[in-house]
Amino acid sequence: MSTITKKILLVDDNQLFLKMLSRAFRKAGFECVTAESAADALTLLKTNIPDAVLSDYEMPAMNGLQFREELLADAALMDIPFIFLTHISDNELMVKGLGLQAVDYVLKDTPVNVIVSKLNNIIYTVQKQHELSKNELKRAAEALNVRTIPHSTPYIKGFHIDFWHQPYQDIPGGDFIDFIHADDTHTFVVLGDIMGKKWTAWFFTFSFLSYVRAAVRFGAYSGDYSVASILQKVNEVICLDDVLKDMLSSLSLLMIDTATNQISYSGAGDLPLLHYDAKTSQLKRVSSDGLLLGLFANGNFTEQQISLGNNDRLFIFTDGMTDLSAGSGKKSDYNQFMNSLKPLLNNDHSFESLKNELFESLTGLRVDDCSIIQIRKIS
Amino acid sequence: MIKILKDTPGHLLIEIEISEANLDNSDLFKTQVTELLDRHKKNIVIDFNRVEYIDSSFLGSLVAILKHAMAQKLDVILTAMRPDVYELLLLIRLDKVFKIYGDYQEAASAI
Numbered sequence: 001m002s003t004i005t006k007k008i009l010l011v012d013d014n015q016l017f018l019k020m021l022s023r024a025f026r027k028a029g030f031e032c033v034t035a036e037s038a039a040d041a042l043t044l045l046k047t048n049i050p051d052a053v054l055s056d057y058e059m060p061a062m063n064g065l066q067f068r069e070e071l072l073a074d075a076a077l078m079d080i081p082f083i084f085l086t087h088i089s090d091n092e093l094m095v096k097g098l099g100l101q102a103v104d105y106v107l108k109d110t111p112v113n114v115i116v117s118k119l120n121n122i123i124y125t126v127q128k129q130h131e132l133s134k135n136e137l138k139r140a141a142e143a144l145n146v147r148t149i150p151h152s153t154p155y156i157k158g159f160h161i162d163f164w165h166q167p168y169q170d171i172p173g174g175d176f177i178d179f180i181h182a183d184d185t186h187t188f189v190v191l192g193d194i195m196g197k198k199w200t201a202w203f204f205t206f207s208f209l210s211y212v213r214a215a216v217r218f219g220a221y222s223g224d225y226s227v228a229s230i231l232q233k234v235n236e237v238i239c240l241d242d243v244l245k246d247m248l249s250s251l252s253l254l255m256i257d258t259a260t261n262q263i264s265y266s267g268a269g270d271l272p273l274l275h276y277d278a279k280t281s282q283l284k285r286v287s288s289d290g291l292l293l294g295l296f297a298n299g300n301f302t303e304q305q306i307s308l309g310n311n312d313r314l315f316i317f318t319d320g321m322t323d324l325s326a327g328s329g330k331k332s333d334y335n336q337f338m339n340s341l342k343p344l345l346n347n348d349h350s351f352e353s354l355k356n357e358l359f360e361s362l363t364g365l366r367v368d369d370c371s372i373i374q375i376r377k378i379s
Numbered sequence: 380m381i382k383i384l385k386d387t388p389g390h391l392l393i394e395i396e397i398s399e400a401n402l403d404n405s406d407l408f409k410t411q412v413t414e415l416l417d418r419h420k421k422n423i424v425i426d427f428n429r430v431e432y433i434d435s436s437f438l439g440s441l442v443a444i445l446k447h448a449m450a451q452k453l454d455v456i457l458t459a460m461r462p463d464v465y466e467l468l469l470l471i472r473l474d475k476v477f478k479i480y481g482d483y484q485e486a487a488s489a490i
Contacts, residue, residue, distance in 0.1 A: 046380050047397050047404055076406065174435075195439030196402070248439050250471065269471045291472055295442060300475070319435060319467075329399055330432040332467045367401075368434065 006123050007031040009048075011041045011055040011067065012085070017108070021054075024112040028120070038067035045077055051123050054106070054115075057086035065096060081126050083119065134171060148176035148205040149371075156187050157258045159308075162351035163373040164359050166366065168320065173369035174201025174249075175318050176209050182220035182255075188227075189254040191270070191373055193318040194247060195292075204247050208293070211237055212251070227253045227266040228303035231290060235268065235299040248292045252316045254306075256375070263306040263314065263375070268293045271319060274338060276345045278311035283342045286314075308377035313345065320370035321359075330367050351376075380404060381411050385483075390422040390456075390490055391415060392483060400430050400437040409440035412455075413447050420451065424486050428459040433467065445477065454478065458486045 008030050012018045015036065022032040033048060035041035038059060053071070057064035064084055071077040081103045103122055106115055153161045167173050174194030181187050190212055194201040215230045215237075224230075231253055238244050250269040257264070265273065267288030275284050290301035308314060322337045323330060344354055351374050359372065385392035393415070397404060415423060423444075445455045457479045460468070468474055480486035 046407060049403055193435065195435040195442075246443060248442055250435075269473070271470055289472065291476060292442070295446075295476065323432075323434065330401075330434075332432060332463055334466070334470055 005029065005031045006052075006120075007033065007048075007050040008119060009041060009044065009050040009053045009055075010034045011036075011038060011053065011059070011064075013037060013056065013059045021112065021115070024116055025119070028116045030116075030119075038062035038064070038070070041067065042070060045071075049076070050080060051126075052081040052083065052103075052119060054083045054085055054119065056108075057084055081122050083122065085115075138172070148172070148178075148202070148209055150177060150179060154179040154181065154187060156256055158261055158378060159256060159258075160376040160378050161189070161373065162376070163371070164351075164355050165372075166320075166359070166363065166370045168366065168369045172202040174205060175320070175369040175371040176205040177371055177373065178209060178213065180213060180216050182216060182225070185257055185259040186220065186225055187256045187258070188216050189256065189316065189373060189375065190251070191316045191318065191371060192249050192251040192293075193270075193320075193369070193371070194249045196247075204244065204249075207241070207244055208234075208238070208247075208249050208251075212253070225255055225257070225264075226303060227255050227264050228290075228301040231266050231268055231293070231301040232299060235293050235301070236297055238294045239297045244294060246294075248294045250318070251293055252288075254314075254316065254375070261307075261377075263308065264303055265306055266290060266301050266303045268299055268301065269295070271317060271322065271334060273306075274315040274317075274341065275306065275308075276313040276315070276342075277309065278313070279309055281346050283338060283345065285338075308375070310377055310379050312377050314375040315341070315372060316375075317372040318369065320366060320368035321372055323367050324362060324365040325367060326365075380407055383415075384426065386419070387487075388421075390424055390487075391419055392424045392426060394426040394428070395430050398429055398431045400432065401434040402436040405434075405437040405440040408437065409443055412444045416444070416448050416451065416453060420453070422454045422456065422490060423448065424456045424458055424483060424490070426459045426483060427457060427461070427464060430464055431461060433464050438468075438471075438473065442473070442476070454490075456480065456486050456490065458483050 008025055010018055010021055013036055018034050022034050025032045033044055035044055055064045055067055068082055083104045083106055085106050085108055087108045149165050174196050176192045178190040192208055194204050211234045215233045219230050252267050252270040254263055254265045268290040269292030272285040272287040275286050291299045322334045323332045380396055382394045382396055384394050448455045457477050459482050
């Protein structure tokens, strides 16, 4: 079963019963949110989505059945497992409740520990089902050979590439990475992040990545290796695409030219890259001008050249690397990420060791998909 | 989720009532603000003072709202952002897309 704390919403107009029940659920490791009326519960549900709702039937103003009808009318709430709780052992009521897709029915005189176990089982079954569907989708994607994160790093003469990717809660999400060998001397490095999380974002990564791959290939055929011009073409097409026009994505596009040892870079609403200068031990931001892909037809993409000295490193990453849980909330802190990376670089830590000491050690605090690519200049 | 603080002839001032603006509430936010734009046909000033964290899903909704407003020749103006939230918008260049002001007074006199 998932190790993430299960959250339950208890709805009952009887304060005493609510207190007793929430104490038992908290003791069993649940996070409990309580509401004394269906109206209060609906307000809570606007900002707080639980794993299950356990609701009384008999309540003044809006009763349990009406409350259930309200939830069913809302696409964001209709799939939360719903369990009726009541004093009345009324068959007709039970049929009505189950007709409203209530998962189960619990009588209030059932011992509290039995109610807790029942809820635990229901949530477990739902999560298990979700897990199975997730694996089915993963398998289907594998079978179709649609991949948005590469299996391995490419060989590029004079450079060493590493990357690390961790999907949020292990569900494929909106980050995508690609390395495209356009010809013998030009390799493109792509890192994108569709705005959104989990499956919805994941689905669109294929479309975005396909446009980027096509633009890179067509560019290379016609001798146009300009990263800014490629981004502009991709952006124009996305703005015209009926399916994608409401989606936004950040993108860092780099082209490594092994003939000149130069890297050209253009970004679309991406986080500034970090360039570690091995000679001076300085870590500097490399910012670009372009707007998010899909925002406006003219994305204002500009291009810059980055020269890496021997052992210099260039980091390209998504916001999952800089956003972490902090105390009771979450925090987005680019500078903190930069400050925790710098001492490790000064001590010449390998990418493997950065991964172990910095990236993976924070897994429990991650709130989004994480992706980071390191390009290191080697002699 | 949002509260209307002021309704003037030229614009609405609304406040986001949550501290964590994320995937769980981004769709609802988009629906509510889009409805306000359609119903009132006025510029919208959004007060962010309560927002401590904003994720990319919510930023996506914010941009979708702006595009919806622009199609009606209206504007969406952001105010009272906390430093962390403002810094994130700067990092990804959304300051080039939105008008952002320190507080409502500043925004009102600039509209």
